[in-house]
Amino acid sequence: MRIGKNKNKVSTEFNMSSMTDIVFLLLIFFMLTSTMVTTNALDLVLPKAKGKTDSNKSTAVSIDEDLNFFIDKEKVNEADLENQLIALLANAENKAIILRAEKSVPHEKVVKVMDIAYRNQIKMVVAVNPK
Numbered sequence: 001m002r003i004g005k006n007k008n009k010v011s012t013e014f015n016m017s018s019m020t021d022i023v024f025l026l027l028i029f030f031m032l033t034s035t036m037v038t039t040n041a042l043d044l045v046l047p048k049a050k051g052k053t054d055s056n057k058s059t060a061v062s063i064d065e066d067l068n069f070f071i072d073k074e075k076v077n078e079a080d081l082e083n084q085l086i087a088l089l090a091n092a093e094n095k096a097i098i099l100r101a102e103k104s105v106p107h108e109k110v111v112k113v114m115d116i117a118y119r120n121q122i123k124m125v126v127a128v129n130p131k
Helices: 017-033 081-089 107-119
Strands: 059-063 069-071 074-076 096-101 123-126
Touching (some): 096 107
Parallel strands (some): 059 096
16 A cells, blocks of 8 residues: 655656766866967977977977077077086076977987986977877
């Protein structure tokens, strides 16, 4: 004998408002993080790879096809590169550089910058063309 409705019955309704809130928050997050743009870069033809680098907060070391070295947009002699990098990153909290070398640059020059970073305990990322 049953009197009234069963109070222990589970509701089969699903409220979509919380799900849409989460989806919109994720959409906004990915829209904001995908618009990172390299602001201080020379026009170099980079090698292609899958991935993307964020150079907004780091110092860029660039090597163009004529084997000229640049720190951000300032031209530097190859012999003075290590001293200028040490002076620039001496009081930086984030010791990191982004190496941007054109694809025609010999590996010897790229390895030289990598060796400078390794000797001075500087983190380094090699920039590539994500396409």
